Amino acid sequence: MIRSDQMDRRFIEEVMAEPGGEHLLTCWSCGTCAATCLVRRFNPAFNPRLILHKAGLGLREAVLSSAEIWACSACDACYPRCPQGIHISQVMRAIRNVAIRAGYEAPGPIAQVDANRCSGCAVCxxxxxxxxxxxxSQNxxxxxxxxxxxxxxxxxACGLCVAACPSGAMSLEALNDAELLTRMAAGGxxxxAGFLQGASTTPRLLAFVCQWSVRAEDEWQRIQALNDEHLRVVILPCSGRVEPAHILLALSKGVDGVLVMGCHEGECHYQRGTYLGRGKVALLNEMMAQMGIARERVRFVESSALERRIFEERLALMREAILALRPALEIPAR
Structure with missing residues (x-):
């Protein structure tokens, strides 16, 4: 039960005074945002409807002390669906601004900087x-x-800065390079050796899959069940997190093909991750062509919530393309 002494009108005014927070009290608490929210699949406790409802009641402590106010990634999937036209990510940003002034901090995980390796190039x-x-400036x-x-x-914690850093100074608490390589190589x-080395009749594929590119739980279960000696699925926070070095390492170890799957352009949960991931694969394809490595061995595909079994379909197409290649080793195994 909510007591009247818990309701702080000044908190409502603080939030509404922040840029984007002016629409706080226009929320009907219909729940459309919560039903649309992609974050809830990984963090069921995150409920934007409930957060806005509590903020609208002036429940300062309940809102600001909640770890969930930091979970919104501003993908704006809810924005076009809100019947009140509320830019919910901006309201969440306004609430976080109030929280920061009150001394609260996001719980993480976050990207980290190795001060000894950072050159200050500003790519990140x-x-x-x-x-x-x-x-x-730092001493x-x-x-x-x-x-x-x-x-x-x-x-x-999208990891885009980690993949882009030319000096390797950036890392991600949730998925650093060592952890990523461990996932790739687990179980030896x-x-x-793979099909192109003449050691297998079935191409061995490595798939980097953006965690947001597949929305339905049964789809995830089906994809995870596909893992076997011929397929390794590595889940990434974003397709933009993939690095060409990881792909080339896999090819050099005997993997026949690498598939990178991300969201559709314009639907990227982290706004520009698909653009970056697809661009890196395209550039890598150009480099591979110059080195005499078949482009078919590395592909980028896009997926959305409305597309079912797209992962299996693209895997099948990639296997067919690799089977059509002459079984000659293109990158020496190490």
């Missing part, structure tokens, strides 16, 4: 879709240097 600041990274071993600094209250999977 330009690529971050949330403007969560800035360059700042390192007695020397004043300008390096990247991550604002934990803005970072959404990378140690087996």
């Amino acid at each position: 600041t330009r690529i971050c879709p949330y403007e969560a990274i800035e360059r700042a 390192i071993d007695g020397q004043e240097r300008v390096i990247a600094r991550v604002d934990r209250n803005l970072c959404q 999977w990378l140690e087996h």
